[in-house]
Amino acid sequence: MIRSKLRLGTAVLAAATLGLASCASPDEGGEAAAEDVPGITDTTVTVGTHQPLTGPAAAGYSTISPATKAYFDYVNDNGGVNGRTIEYIVKDDGYNPANTQTAVREMVLQDEVFALVGGLGTPPHSAVLDFVNDNEVPDLFVASGSPTWNQPEDYPYTYGFMVDYPTESRILATYAQEEFPDKTYCFFGQDDDFGEEFQGGLEAVLGEDGLADVQVYSTANTDIAAQISSMKEAGCEVNFLATINGFSAQAVGTAAKLGYFPQWMASSAGGDFNTLSGYLGENTNKLLQGFVSANYLPGYSDTEDEWTAKFSEINEEYNAGAPFDGNTIFGMSIGYLFVEALKEAGETPTRESLLEALESGNVTGNGHAPLGFGDDSHRGYTGAMLTRVDNGVQSYFGTPYVVSGDEVQEYTEERPAMPADGLPE
């Protein structure tokens, strides 16, 4: 008995020591922080993010963080921000909230990041929302269209980025009513807040019974033939998609196999042509002809656009010439917005001054619609523009729209001009 207890005791003790050893902070004895702001030294600013580098969402989104990193590297090579270089920690969470918990705790508690930038996904990020706000870590530009991030009262440290689902769904529905009146509208969405919020926005415009058929999928199950067949049988002509890229492609592909070619209208989260073509292969151009989706950032195919040209140049030089697509623009735009906010936060940024910079409204980003940041709003882009695919090229048409409340309006102001060399002034 004594011996067994000794053994258990030894195991517990040794285990504890092992645990301690494994947790020793790697950065002890580093440079003294300026006024002890976590993640800020005289020469560096450390920020972190959680991304799906593996798992079900990886194929659609794993190229975002390399693009953000490329932009930061570009900034660092041009003198950094007020003499500080940006160190960017990327942790893989596999789009699994349980992993996000660990990854974000590690970045906040151990790596002591100054802020989180562009954490991706509604389910993963929801899992750490309380944690980051309890720890008073700026949680900027969450890469998800959920309106959850816009709750300044409850979550003062969290800011959105993407146009939220209720907004883009209203824009898509309004356009559909104008362009395809008297057609049968249907909806295919993800079985979570993404789908629910999007459906809510559509019904706000189309009416409670405006959707003839509503189908949902779960990311764990990649076979969606049953849902698509049901939509086909219901005679759906215009199908709204609240799907991540992989499932947008799956929906279009499955429908084509069934000989069913409706008008697709996708959320910006699942409407990037290059990413979709990665799934659809050689028939992409035929399958995606006329595919409409919302977007708000510079279009990657729009070579006339100064932002696109600059980002493309940075991509060549700092991202090893990786395929240039919507994800690249997205990642770099998040990087740009953070650098803009950090510059605005002053010579010696603190977490408070960073948030004040965002609330001031002086941080404008590079979208076709304006950002909603202010005292009482942490909403990201407040509107969107529509894109259509024609002969394998996805490009913008019409004017941008902004949404406030249920009202969809055309937005006529000019997009902020790009500062010299794409570096915020």
Add this chain to the structure above:
Amino acid sequence: MSVTKRYAFAAAAAVLLIGLTFVIPSFASYQLATVCAYLCGIAGLTLLTGAGGQLSLGQAALMAAGAYSYALTANTMADAGTEGPLLLLVPLAAAVTGAAVLGLVIGLAAGRLHGPYLAGFTMALVVALPAVTSTFSSVLGGDQGLWITVEKRPASLRGTVSTEAWQAWLAVVCSVLVLTLLANLLHGRFGRHLRAVRDNPVAAALAGIDPARTKVTAFFISSAAAGMGGGLLAYTTQSASPGAYSLVFSLFLLMAAVVGGIGSLAGAVWGAVLLVALPHLISTATSRLELSADLAQRLDGNLAVAVFGLVLIVVVLLAPQGIQGLLDRIGRRLGPTRSVSVPPKSPTSPDSPDSAPSPASSTPTRLSARHEPEQLPATPKGQ
């Protein structure tokens, strides 16, 4: 007497680990809490698979049952306006009960199966989990899972104790409780019945032990322990989602039990620590190496799985009784003069592997550890 000592030891371990949280950084406290939560699940497997010989691959599903029971209870109570310690204790009790009830139902079916059939059946439970949560997504929240309202640390501790340290305290106390209860069971009459049934069900039945009942009870107890683990995970992560209780995680739990030393609760401790420390050490190591972004991305998440596999192969080849078995062997070689006297009455009896200790006088955990490698595959033979 020995039970009193066990309680004293448990209390000492709890105090020591809680004291540790004052010294270590908060991330390490979070890891400690995770270790304790995993430990509950692994210790349950130690009893079920190690001492009972029933191979279960479904421990994660039972932990999930605990986590979802916690989530549903806590959210219902919070909606009803409950606050304070009740909002912590009742959901934890619900987690244990929920998993135990599920374990009982599974056990009734699984009691009729053995070997690969039982393994397949329990594996199906884990595989079915995402389908179950999607099908009942209005209640269980689908893939996204449930967001849990938790009772945070008492106001009096705010400022002095971090959230993570508080979570670690709770997890330490609960897991020590679970381990003590399991140790009592394994050292008592139930433990003897369990091993008798495992080693030879026919002989056990002739001796008046009901094999079916013993097996079902083992499932029930193991599930209750897993439920506590799931409840603790639900509390620390504030969420219950199917992704957290995947098949891979379930296999990792069994692997941790085997690598640590199946059949001994000390082995379960090793296993739980490895399960948390190994991925962390690996990612720390790779982040320090200057790897190309592409390679780092490939290694991230995958390397830990590969290393786990390697560790498992090495352990099974070189130390089939796991880390704890290896340590015991080293201990015995290093100190041959330190004759470990097990029964107080005969202090001179050497602790040789050939001695056949009577259940009352030996440490049953070690007994099972020694018998495990030969006995586990042999179990079906007896049926």
